[in-house]
Amino acid sequence: MSDTKMQPFDQLVRELSSLPGFGKRSAQRAALSLLKNRSKINKLIHNLKEVDDKVEECQTCGNLSLSNPCHLCTNQERNQSVICVVEGVDDLWAMERSEFFDGVYHVLGGVVSAIDGIGPDDLRFKELLQRIENTNISEVILALGASVDGSTTGHLLARRLKEKGVKVTTLARGMPMGSEVDYLDAGTLTLALNGRMEI
Amino acid sequence: MSDTKMQPFDQLVRELSSLPGFGKRSAQRAALSLLKNRSKINKLIHNLKEVDDKVEECQTCGNLSLSNPCHLCTNQERNQSVICVVEGVDDLWAMERSEFFDGVYHVLGGVVSAIDGIGPDDLRFKELLQRIENTNISEVILALGASVDGSTTGHLLARRLKEKGVKVTTLARGMPMGSEVDYLDAGTLTLALNGRMEI
Numbered sequence: 576m577s578d579t580k581m582q583p584f585d586q587l588v589r590e591l592s593s594l595p596g597f598g599k600r601s602a603q604r605a606a607l608s609l610l611k612n613r614s615k616i617n618k619l620i621h622n623l624k625e626v627d628d629k630v631e632e633c634q635t636c637g638n639l640s641l642s643n644p645c646h647l648c649t650n651q652e653r654n655q656s657v658i659c660v661v662e663g664v665d666d667l668w669a670m671e672r673s674e675f676f677d678g679v680y681h682v683l684g685g686v687v688s689a690i691d692g693i694g695p696d697d698l699r700f701k702e703l704l705q706r707i708e709n710t711n712i713s714e715v716i717l718a719l720g721a722s723v724d725g726s727t728t729g730h731l732l733a734r735r736l737k738e739k740g741v742k743v744t745t746l747a748r749g750m751p752m753g754s755e756v757d758y759l760d761a762g763t764l765t766l767a768l769n770g771r772m773e774i
Numbered sequence: 775m776s777d778t779k780m781q782p783f784d785q786l787v788r789e790l791s792s793l794p795g796f797g798k799r800s801a802q803r804a805a806l807s808l809l810k811n812r813s814k815i816n817k818l819i820h821n822l823k824e825v826d827d828k829v830e831e832c833q834t835c836g837n838l839s840l841s842n843p844c845h846l847c848t849n850q851e852r853n854q855s856v857i858c859v860v861e862g863v864d865d866l867w868a869m870e871r872s873e874f875f876d877g878v879y880h881v882l883g884g885v886v887s888a889i890d891g892i893g894p895d896d897l898r899f900k901e902l903l904q905r906i907e908n909t910n911i912s913e914v915i916l917a918l919g920a921s922v923d924g925s926t927t928g929h930l931l932a933r934r935l936k937e938k939g940v941k942v943t944t945l946a947r948g949m950p951m952g953s954e955v956d957y958l959d960a961g962t963l964t965l966a967l968n969g970r971m972e973i
Contacts, residue, residue, distance in 0.1 A: 604864065
């Protein structure tokens with residue numbers, strides 16, 4: 576695969592293929608398309624520099640933004656007393672796309688994982704607890720993944736938050752929109768039944 | 775999707791997603807992973823510059839290489855009288871990986887296509903015919919795709935090459951290695967039957 580005998584090219588392929596969603600094959604195709612259209616190389620270099628220079632991590636919530644604190648944390652039209660806890664910045668953006676939530680966020684930076692050796696101290700637990708002590712928070716919404724690790728993280732976090740006397744909620748589990756009952760797995764069906772609502 | 779309200783980031787995502795094999799979603803994931811690991815951004819910029827500075831197109835065969843003419847065209851251990859015609863540089867590399875062919879190459883830069891309005895003049899037909907006039911070529915092997923456009927290109931090229939009195943061959947059509955007869959499509963089966971060989 577890397578038998579092109581071109582060290583710079585092979586290095587670029589290696590660098591590209593270390594990005595998520597990029598195999599060696601597609602990295603080679605991408606590198607080749609850049610070489611066929613050289614102006615794209617300079618554009619890409621410019622964009623990479625711009626992002627590196629201008630994008631900062633918000634010290635309050637962990638969001639990536641052009642300012643610190645970010646545009647969500649400083650927006651007084653948002654409800655600053657409701658914090659939605661998410662695993663990563665991509666989850667925050669997914670929430671924003673749904674345009675339903677008008678509170679603020681807290682990015683944990685992952686979930687606890689026994690296999691990967693990630694504990695609460697590796698995540699932004701402490702920062703969240705400090706935020707709650709320093710500001711008046713009425714509710715913390717856990718919007719973590721519905722996986723084992725996500726649920727474990729939620730339980731750990733909920734316990735610590737409740738010790739501070741703050742109300743903790745989590746996203747509902749149930750049927751995703753557009754789904755059919757006969758295609759749902761048993762676990763989801765059980766959760767949906769458990770969480771049934773009167774209409 | 776691009777509601778991140780970060781212009782530099784959205785531009786990087788747009789630039790990345792214009793690469794082949796990269797959707798908007800995976801481009802965003804990749805851009806995010808670069809932001810989480812900033813040292814990768816500088817590495818990538820360095821690699822892009824290196825490739826742009828050092829990789830050249832060989833004026834003889836159209837290969838991408840660190841020299842012009844390329845390391846294949848100048849290698850006297852290769853049979854310089856047999857030219858293998860390929861659509862693109864990636865096909866050339868695929869041939870090299872198979873380590874069977876020891877001649878030289880000619881990159882056409884695509885195939886003729888009525889739909890895309892690509893004719894022989896848009897490809898490196900003329901350069902190939904010139905090579906044949908200037909040097910002593912014993913055989914031209916067509917290694918083009920087994921598609922309609924690939925076959926059309928092959929026929930057009932073969933006619934012009936034969937006018938110059940050069941021997942023209944094409945890659946065999948038939949069963950790919952590891953394939954089962956009952957899974958082959960009718961077209962491939964017909965070609966395989968047509969090209970049957972005595973054993």
